Amino acid sequence: QSVLTQPPSASGTPGQTVTLSCFGGTSNIGNNFVYWYQQLPGTAPRLLIYLNTQRPSGVPDRFSGSNSGASASLAISGLRSEDEGDYYCAVWDDSRTGRVVFGGGTKLTVL
Amino acid sequence: EVQLVQSGAEVRQPGAAVKISCKVSGDTVNIHFIHWVQQAPGRGLEWLGVVDPTDGEAIYADEFQGRLVITADTSSDTVYMELSSLRSDDMAVYYCAAAQTRDYSMGLWGRGTTVTVSS
Numbered sequence: 490q491s492v493l494t495q496p497p498s499a500s501g502t503p504g505q506t507v508t509l510s511c512f513g514g515t516s517n518i519g520n521n522f523v524y525w526y527q528q529l530p531g532t533a534p535r536l537l538i539y540l541n542t543q544r545p546s547g548v549p550d551r552f553s554g555s556n557s558g559a560s561a562s563l564a565i566s567g568l569r570s571e572d573e574g575d576y577y578c579a580v581w582d583d584s585r586t587g588r589v590v591f592g593g594g595t596k597l598t599v600l
Numbered sequence: 601e602v603q604l605v606q607s608g609a610e611v612r613q614p615g616a617a618v619k620i621s622c623k624v625s626g627d628t629v630n631i632h633f634i635h636w637v638q639q640a641p642g643r644g645l646e647w648l649g650v651v652d653p654t655d656g657e658a659i660y661a662d663e664f665q666g667r668l669v670i671t672a673d674t675s676s677d678t679v680y681m682e683l684s685s686l687r688s689d690d691m692a693v694y695y696c697a698a699a700q701t702r703d704y705s706m707g708l709w710g711r712g713t714t715v716t717v718s719s
Contacts, residue, residue, distance in 0.1 A: 491644075533711055534645065534706070585662055587659065589647040591644060591645040
């Protein structure tokens with residue numbers, strides 16, 4: 490059971506905007522930067538968002554991150570079939586000895 | 601172009617240890633941390649630990665303390681992850697991932713190394 494909670498599934502149709510959520514607490518999202526990763530079937534994860542809102546070069550501006558208190562969101566606009574995959578949030582957690590924690594992941598289906 | 605090249609698949613018996621390598625190929629100047637991440641079949645990502653490749657200082661997830669050692673060899677730009685006392689639930693793909701900025705991002709990933717634990 491992760492300290493970060495993500496809905497296990499989400500879906501949308503091409504062109505729609507979908508928002509994926511990540512819920513944590515004061516020891517993690519409430520106090521540290523959030524990262525988002527995309528994992529397409531059969532591939533290694535890929536960094537989509539770092540430092541809450543920043544996109545690495547090569548990541549389309551259809552992907553955007555935001556935070557509010559102890560929760561974070563990843564919005565995907567102009568949804569495309571190739572966006573179908575798993576999405577994970579991650580953050581440093583200050584509890585115990587300190588560690589990076591991942592959410593359980595959200596499986597995004599493009600209908 | 602910087603790449604992370606991981607060693608090949610491994611098969612171990614329960615109770616044994618496995619050591620996986622992750623070589624940084626290309627410009628290493630902007631590699632600040634190397635993380636290790638576990639993904640069991642059909643499961644999500646689990647963080648194992650991180651090492652600063654310049655000084656070898658490592659931080660481990662509590663769940664793997666005592667069984668996990670992450671080391672860095674600056675002469676060969678290679679980071680190693682050794683997991684001991686293997687159990688069936690250690691059967692997974694292990695990824696190394698590099699932070700190219702001085703934070704806990706994992707902007708560059710290896711292709712993964714499959715570890716099978718079977719008697």
